[in-house]
Amino acid sequence: MKEFHIEVPQQLEVIQFFEGLRKYAATIPEKRYPHQNRFIALLHLLCDSVSKLTRKRMEVESQSAVCGNGCDACCYFAEITSSRTEFDEIRHYLHSNMAADACSKLDQQWFVQENEHSSAVQPCPFLLQDQGCCSIYPVRPLGCRLLLSSRKCSKEDESSGAFDSCQEWSRLGWKEMPLRPDTLMKALESQRSGKDFFEPGKLYDEEKVDLKAFTHQELRGMLKQVQSTQTAEAPMCLQKQVVPPSIP
Numbered sequence: 041m042k043e044f045h046i047e048v049p050q051q052l053e054v055i056q057f058f059e060g061l062r063k064y065a066a067t068i069p070e071k072r073y074p075h076q077n078r079f080i081a082l083l084h085l086l087c088d089s090v091s092k093l094t095r096k097r098m099e100v101e102s103q104s105a106v107c108g109n110g111c112d113a114c115c116y117f118a119e120i121t122s123s124r125t126e127f128d129e130i131r132h133y134l135h136s137n138m139a140a141d142a143c144s145k146l147d148q149q150w151f152v153q154e155n156e157h158s159s160a161v162q163p164c165p166f167l168l169q170d171q172g173c174c175s176i177y178p179v180r181p182l183g184c185r186l187l188l189s190s191r192k193c194s195k196e197d198e199s200s201g202a203f204d205s206c207q208e209w210s211r212l213g214w215k216e217m218p219l220r221p222d223t224l225m226k227a228l229e230s231q232r233s234g235k236d237f238f239e240p241g242k243l244y245d246e247e248k249v250d251l252k253a254f255t256h257q258e259l260r261g262m263l264k265q266v267q268s269t270q271t272a273e274a275p276m277c278l279q280k281q282v283v284p285p286s287i288p
């Protein structure tokens with residue numbers, strides 16, 4: 041996949057970019073990445089590879105990552121956005137049988153929040169607060185997948201400084217990727233908008249979704265909405281599983 045290595049911003053042709061990745065994206069294992077859109081599955085697999093690589097690097101440099109199960113302060117205080125195409129995947133996941141249990145727990149949680157009028161900081165709406173775990177874990181967005189910290193964050197410490205190191209470490213891993221997650225994410229957003237060309241790099245605000253910005257009514261609608269990413273110009277959807285690749 042060397043031809044997708046981007047050193048400097050340049051224009052790339054959307055269809056050609058995805059044609060080059062199509063066969064590869066079809067090999068992502070469904071069990072671990074139950075995404076309908078296999079390009080989003082590829083995006084998330086790349087992020088997980090970066091995260092794994094970064095964890096190893098942190099260990100070598102004696103600043104091991106302390107992130108683990110039940111650790112959820114970042115779900116309260118980090119800026120939590122997803123690309124629009126990742127958000128389609130979240131909706132699809134919530135509507136699938138895989139998330140039936142999580143959906144009913146979320147519904148109860150939102151009902152309690154509506155009635156308690158708490159002034160405390162509200163976390164990401166997809167956090168199952170009593171368990172400290174993510175209800176959409178297999179499809180959680182890139183930003184959540186790349187958070188790592190060498191210092192335990194705490195809910196009492198609301199300073200954003202607690203998350204600085206996560207960003208720094210994440211970037212270390214990105215440099216070693218033949219296909220950068222941010223390039224793929226930009227391509228997916230361009231494809232979604234029906235563009236012919238795209239420039240690798242940062243997403244514009246209109247290409248992002250703020251996960252904390254929803255009302256309870258909107259969230260409930262999301263649980264009920266039938267969502268499919270399988271449209272005419274759509275990304276590749278779930279296919280038969282083939283042999284998984286090794287990245288990197």
Ligand code: SF4
Nearest residue numbers: 107111113114189193
């Ligand atoms: S970023 Fe902070 S709160 Fe989040 S998992 Fe890591 S240590 Fe825990």
Ligand code: SF4
Nearest residue numbers: 115164166167174184
């Ligand atoms: S999507 Fe999941 S991991 Fe990300 S902030 Fe929300 S609850 Fe936490």
